[in-house]
Each structure stands twice: as structure tokens, then as C-alpha cells.
Amino acid sequence: MTATPGATPTIVLVGHGMVGQRFLEALAERGLTATHRVVVLCEEPRPAYDRVALTSYFSGRTPEELSMTDMEFIDTHGIELYVGDPAETIDREARKVTARSGQVFEYDTLVLATGSYPFVPPVPNKDAEGCFVYRTIEDLLAIEEYAKAKATVGAVVGGGLLGLEAAGALKGLGLTSHIVEFAPRLMPVQVDDGGGAALLRTIEDMGLTVHTGVGTQEILTDASGTVTGMKLSDGSELAADMVVFSAGVRPRDQLARDCGLTVGERGGITVDEQCRTVSDPRVFAIGECALASDGRVYGLVAPGYEQAETAAATIAEDETEELTFTGADLSTKLKLLGVDVASFGDAHGTAEDCLDVVYSDSRSGLYKKLVIGRDGTLLGGILVGDAEAYGTLRAFTGSVPPVSPESLVLPAGTGAPDRLGPTALPDDAIICSCNNVRKGTIREAVTEHRCTTVPEVKKCTKAGTTCGSCVKVLGQLVTAELEASGVEVDKGLCGCFSQTREELYEIVLALRINTYQQLLDRYGREGARGGDGCEICKPTVGSIIASLAPTIGASGYVLEGEQAALQDSNDHFLANLQKNGSYSVVPRIPGGEITPEGLIVIGEIARDFGLYTKITGGQRIDMFGARVEQLPLIWTRLVDAGFESGHAYGKSLRTVKSCVGQTWCRYGVQDSVRMAIDLELRYRGLRSPHKLKSAVSGCARECAEAQSKDFGIIATAGGWNLYVGGNGGATPRHADLLAQDLSDGELIRLIDRFLMFYIRTADRLERTSTWLERIPGGLDHVRDVVVEDSLGICEELESLMAAHVANYADEWATTINDPEKLARFVSFVNAPDTPDPVVGFVPERDQIKPDLPLLSIGMRPTENPADVLEGSAQR
Amino acid sequence: MTLALETTDLKIQLQLGDDWFTVCDLTRLTPGRGVAALLPDGRQAALFRDRNGELYAIDNRDPFGGAAVLSRGLTGTHQGRPFVASPLLKQRFDLETGQCLDDEAVRVATYEVRAR
Ligand code: SRM
């Protein structure tokens, strides 16, 4: 079949990868899709997707989520996209491309964006079963399947950027992983020896084995031709069940060679500054298959995007926009296996007379190097272990930064490093290097295009839409710009309240407002008054009312009256919702201390109700898989045995972990268990902006990990040291020492004040760690307030806490004694004895787990629903 | 949707085909919270009542996670329209139309509901 071009000129794009897709967008932006027929030949079985984020498939991103192609975009612009149909031959004389399906397309302009293929060194048995490459979604699916079915040890050939990603992926699949790198260090292209050493240590600490300075000589196989390992150039053998080659990429230029286009000596289709091939003015090449006019083939997406824009602008022949591509920056920032690695500008210091500023701390795997010119110009750098400053440093590259370079590499807390804000940057500094967006463009998005949020700016400028490493700086710029242009940055809690959480707390406390409705109707935003509020302010105000309950005259029971409607779903059922609609049950086990009888009761209950049990990270026991109607029955038995709610569902005190301490441990200097129990019982049930965790260690060996807690206590010979603001979770932070050698009484008084001050001034969902970093004056200010009483509020803070402690009652005990509240614990209001049929379980390791297929196959009807219903049908 | 008067013996009814199916007493609904009802064909509906007494009914199934839990979400008003936020991953659904406010492509079924 031959598609005959009509009067409209035709553009044929070969390759629908990341750069191909960007080229299509660039055509559409310039109106070329309206004036041209656009045909796309896509080899892979799916349209363009985010190859840069490929590895995130292993952390749960689905191929659909990786997609970069909006079918609506393709349709609206009338683009003909042929998926799974690669171009096979090009006839330049007749200006025809033939696809594998046999379709022939005549073109006026041909654009090649065929990308690269993974280079596999020509070692014996390189194609054996168990050998893979790492480039496409299909490659990853194959690796995953093989790893799960047949492999326990994996080896990656190549310790560059992709090799490390592949090794991390194998490790994530549960394999023991090895990396074999020919060069003497990891990531030889991006980092220098110092950076490579820091990287090596950190990667080995993660349990990966690295072999540098050795090459792969042969893949070893068994009789059936399946991989069993590899032979290395130093004569040794490495056993492995699978091998992933990641030894670099080569431009896919075969199609171009076959039709006589000029290619470089080491591959790549030779193009000029307009991305036009030097052999044929009607043919362009962009992305990884192109050999740019500066003699380089770029293996990164940002230069490819620039080439796509250049080619589109050239095809548009618009005199006002003459783009050229003459070379690009090779800056990269990666989060490899959780280690930050970045290199930018002249990272290896090749410029004449340049000087290095290096900070290296091998103990914590930190290495930072800046390359500075004679006149103080920042030329480039390498950051390993902490790439926080990457966004700003990259943008300053090529200029003289306003502060000394030394201060830019020293870690926070040593000396007084000047933190460079992005506001100090010049307008032409590149903020997003993936998309080549300058600071000025971002400012204009705010000032001229009226964007007021980061998502709007991303949409408007494309900044931050690729690797995401610039989003933090982007956010800071947007806020700064909004503030500068006099736009009130709305700091309100949500669409219903213009006040912050702190301001609402003050209003509630000062005016003794004890219902949400009163607060909304009197202090809500104009349009929100009289309404139903929202999912943000209701639980926030519910929490404020609960933490001040005795003082403002509200009920201390979170399910009382209106308060029941405010609570988050978990608090409303006093349990944690699981993915299939069942709940978990966590009784409080203060300090982690439990009697054998207590253990037996929990065991019996779990057995009788068929619950999955697990020891939590918080020194207690979690029982999973309770149906909503079983919760009261389970809790009746737990309360009878003396257990109380563990508030695992609440933004409130979770656990106070303890170590065994002085009583048993030969090192202990105080009774850490007793102190942990006392603290847990004192602060149980205290609602706060976020959850509160604590721990008490019996000596400086710190077995209870107190320094990772919101308030952590470490015993000393002279009493207790109190640490505050620690956090585990996604952004761990070590706690800061607030006071030393406290007596029992001093310790408790100080914690009372600290917690109440936090509850009073923190934002919604702000842990003590982020709060401490945000509030002006930080730790020093908090110390002034709670130790020195600089604001004169300590007495009030203490009495608020005293009221909470005196007023505490176990909410599960209250609930099981209240028939009206119990009536809510049913799956169906009209069939109270019928369990939710979607909640099902299947066995695993002698216990249960949720039956997930049940969630996806659609609702399974109960045997005969009409029989169990209390309601009736009527006309 | 009907404005429900505050009387104790009112029943909540859902329209199923031509029939009105009686679910429960109106008093079982706390303003601002929901309950789930089992329907004769095995489907589940989530019923809500807002502060002004308006009633709403949508399918109970969270289309993202699959669990039947929308009745347990928090409700609110967004630009004057009532919504419920799923307790699983917090996507919001318009209570009048079933439209997901965080994903244009997703919508859940709605039911006519009245109190009498
Ligand atoms: C059960 C448990 C995991 C386990 O099997 O061990 C657990 C399970 C959950 N954690 Fe956790 N965390 C558990 C210990 C921890 C720990 C370790 C610890 O406490 O020593 C941490 C890190 C320490 C910390 O918080 O600083 C931890 C950091 C988180 C975070 C991240 C918090 C952060 O500040 O970054 C979340 C998410 C959140 O709260 O927003 C979270 C949230 C959750 C939730 C509530 C998620 C949810 O909403 O469904 C999980 C539900 C529990 C359930 O259904 O019962 N969990 N979680 C642990 C319960 C401890 C307990 O007895 O209460």
C-alpha cells in the first residue's frame, strides 16, 4: 500500500522515544501539525514513555504511569502514530520510507530520532539465556521475570550511571548483586577519583559487591546454555545466575547508513547546527542517534530536547526564531540507590589554571568538589552523598558566586556556611537543565502568565517535568517571586480558612470556641461559612479541640457529638484502615514491657478472630485483618484484660520505646523502662499536629534509638539528657540536645512545655523535626521559650498539659460502653450482621493476607443479599 | 436529593430502577459522615448527609483501590460542591455527580436518594 501525500506537505518521524515525543510537541506549538501531515513510526510496542525514570518501574510505577504520550494530544493534532511498526528502509531519491508492515510513506521532511542501543561487548556466550540489557520497558519485564523465577545472584557489566541503576534494581528484586567495572572507579565519566571512592564506600555499605579495574572476558554457561557466571580479566570467576550488560550505548544509525547518510567515525548521524543531516537537507536527526555539530553524541535527554526544538524551529522557517544546537551541558544529578550524586559544568577541571575546593568526609560518604577559575568563576563541580546544593550551584556555573566557594561545600552546622538562596541568581541562570529553562522564564511565568503554584509553572514553562531535580529550587523561586510582586501568598490552612493552624489554635484557646461549626461560621473564609468544610480543616480543628478539650469545655472523647464528624476516617473507627477495607488493632504496650499473660491474651484474641499478627517497629504487637464489625468484640476482650487503645491511628502519642536499662543491663545507669512507661502513660491520647514518638535509653549506647524521636531521653550518671526534634521516616533527622542531667521532675516538666509549645505553634502534619527547622530562631528559640520562659507562657503550657493528663480516658473503653457509638461499627447500616464481601483473605506463611484479586474483580455479590436486608422495596 | 426535615420516623430511600428501596432511619446518618448500604443485587451504596440536611448516595467502591470504603471518607465542600475524600488514597468525589475531582477520567455511580 502506498499512502499518497495530498496537497499538504508531510513530515515523517522515525522513532517515538523521549526526544521524538518532544519534537511532536514542538511541531504542535509552532502550528506545524495544522499545516502538515505528520506520520510517526514507533518501533516499541507502546508510544513514548519516560525512559529516564525507567527504574522506577521496580519501585511500583506501572508502564502506564511511565507513559509520556497523551493520546488526546496525538488525536487533536491529527498525528498518525503507528505503534509497533518500525521503519525498515529509506529511499532518499524517491523520498519514501517503508515500514515493516509494508506501508510506504512519502515525505517532504524526514526526522530520525531512533535513539541508541545498549552496547554488548563481544565476549563469548554474550547471548546465553540469562543475559539481558537495560533500555526498554520490555527489557525490565524480562529481567523481572527471570530474576523472580530463576536467579539469586546477579552481575552487572558496567559501573556507570546505568549500571548502578541496574545493580540497584537487581538488589531490589532480592538478588545478591555484583558490579563489574573496567575503569578503576565507579561512574568514571561523571566523577573523579575522590568522588568515586566516596561512592564506592557507600555502595558497598549497601551490600553490593563492586569489582573495579577488571573486565568481563567470557560468560560462563552450563550444558543447556544457561548463564552460571563470568570469567574476569584477572583470571578469577564470578558465579551469577544472570548478567545485565550496561556497558554504554551506541547510536542507532543503521537505517541512516543504509540510505547513504554520512555518519561519524564512531557512529552517530552527522548533523549541522540546525540538526539537519549534512548529506540531505530534507533529513534531520535528533536525540541520541545524532552526532551534533560539536562532534559529540549526547546520551542525555536534555540536549535531545534542545535538538528537538531546534529541528522544529528550523522546519517552521520562522525568522523570528532561529535556534541552533551547538553543544550542551552534561550536568547530571542522580539518586542512585539512595545516594545523591551530581556533577556539573567542568567537573574534571580541564580548564587552564583552575583550582579545586574539596570537602571530603569518608566516614559519612561525603565528597564535594568545586572547580573555580582564576577570577573566582564557578566552573563546575562534583557532589557525592549530599547534592542538596546542586540546583543553585549549577545555576551559578559560569559566574562568580556572591559568597566564598568554601562555604558552599561545607556541611550545615560547621562554621557558618552561607546558604545561597536561588533569589541571588541572575535571570539567565539555567534552573531546569533538562528543559533548558532560565530563571527569567520562571519569573515571567509568575509575573506575566499569572501562575501562582509550582504545578502551574511546570505546565507553563516545562521546568521540572523531566528528572525533577530542580523542583525544589523552582518552589523557592515561585514563592519568592509571588511575594516580591506583592501577591499575597495565601498561607491559609485550606480553602475554608485563611488562618494558619497556629492562628486557629490561638483563636480556639483564647475565645474558648469548642465546636467546628462555630469556628467555621465566624472565622472561615467568606464563601466557606455555613458550609461543610473540607478534609483538611475538619481533622485539623478536630485535633485542636481534642488537645485543648478540658480547657475549652469540649468533650475529651473524640467520637462525642460533632467531633465524630471531624475525625479522620481512622480516628472515627479507632483503628487503621488497610488496603482491602479491613482494620488493624494495636493495643498500647507502654515502654514495650508486657507480661506473659498479656502476650497470651493477645495471642488468644488473634487466634480466635483469625488475625495476622506482627511485631511492629514500635515495640508492640499489631493484629491485622479485623472486619469493622469485629472491632468492638476484639476490644471488649482487650479492655477486659486491661489493655488500652494504642492510638496507632491518631495524630497523637504513639510509643515510648525503651531499652532494658539499669535493672538488667550491665551498662545501664538509670531505669529506662520505668521512665518510658511513665512518659507513655502521661502523654497517651494527646492529640497533636502530627504523631509523636519517644524513646528512653538507659545509657549512651542508645539501644532505644532515642535520638531519632520527637522527644528522646538518654540516661546519664547525673540524670537524663533530653533530645528533641528527631525523626525517622522519609527524611531522617537526628534530635538536638535540649537540656542535660535533668532530674525526673525537671525532665517531665520540660517535656510538658516542649510538647504543648509544639502543639500550639506547629503546622498541620508537621513533625517536631520540620517544625524545629522552620520556626524562626530554631532550637535556640525553643530553648529560650521552654527553658528560660522568655515568653512567660510556661505556666500556661504546664497547666494545659496537666488538664490533659487529668482528663484522659481510654477511648475504646468509652466506646464499647456506648450502644449508640457501637451501632456505627457495621459494614452495612441495613444489614448489620453481614460482613463486607469485598474483605477476604488468603493464606500466607501460616497466617492470612488480604485477598487482592477480590478487590480487582469487581464486587462479589453475597449469596442472597435480599435475605439479609432489613430494608424492603416498595413502589 | 431532597431536603430532609428533622423528624425521627423518616426513612432514607434509594431509587433502584422504578423502585424506591428503603435503607434505614434518617437518624442513623451523622451530618458530615457516611454509612454503607447493601443493595438487593449485591452492590454497595455510600450514603451521606451534609450539614444542611441534604442527602447523597454514590457507589461505595473506591475505584482506585477496589475496597468498598467510600462511605468512611471525610466529606466537605469544594467550590460550593459537596464531596467525599476516599479514606484510602484521598481522591475526592463529587457527591452529586460521582465525578472524581482529582482524575477527570474517573467517575463513580450515583443514586437518587430521598427521606420520607
Ligand atoms: C505497624 C508499623 C510497621 C511495622 O510493621 O512495624 C507501621 C505502620 C504504619 N506506619 Fe509507620 N509503622 C510503624 C513504625 C514506624 C517507624 C519506626 C518507629 O516508630 O520506631 C517509623 C519511623 C520513625 C518516625 O516516625 O520518625 C515510621 C514512619 C512512618 C511514617 C513517616 C513519618 C515521617 O515523619 O516521615 C508514616 C507516614 C505518616 O505518618 O505520614 C507512617 C505511617 C504508617 C501507617 C499508619 C500508614 C497508614 O496510614 O496506613 C502504617 C499503618 C499501621 C497499621 O495499619 O497498623 N509511618 N513508622 C509500625 C508501628 C509502630 C507502632 O507500634 O505504632
Ligand SMILES: Cc1cc2nc3c(=O)[nH]c(=O)nc-3n(C[C@H](O)[C@H](O)[C@H](O)COP(=O)(O)OP(=O)(O)OC[C@H]3O[C@@H](n4cnc5c(N)ncnc54)[C@H](O)[C@@H]3O)c2cc1C
Ligand atoms: C535506565 C536509564 C536511565 C536514564 N537516566 C537518565 C537520566 O537520569 N538523565 C538523562 O538525561 N538521561 C537518562 N537516560 C538517557 C535517556 O533516556 C535518553 O537520553 C533519551 O531517552 C534519548 O531519547 P531519544 O528519543 O533520543 O531515544 P529513545 O528514548 O531511545 O527513543 C528512540 C526510539 O526510537 C525507536 N526506534 C529505533 N529505530 C527505529 C526505527 N527504525 N523505526 C521506528 N522506531 C525506531 C526505538 O525503539 C526507541 O523507542 C537514561 C536511560 C536509561 C535507559
Ligand code: SF4
Ligand atoms: S542503652 Fe545502655 S542500658 Fe540500655 S540496653 Fe543499651 S547498653 Fe544497656
Ligand code: FES
Ligand atoms: S533539571 Fe531535570 S526536570 Fe528540571
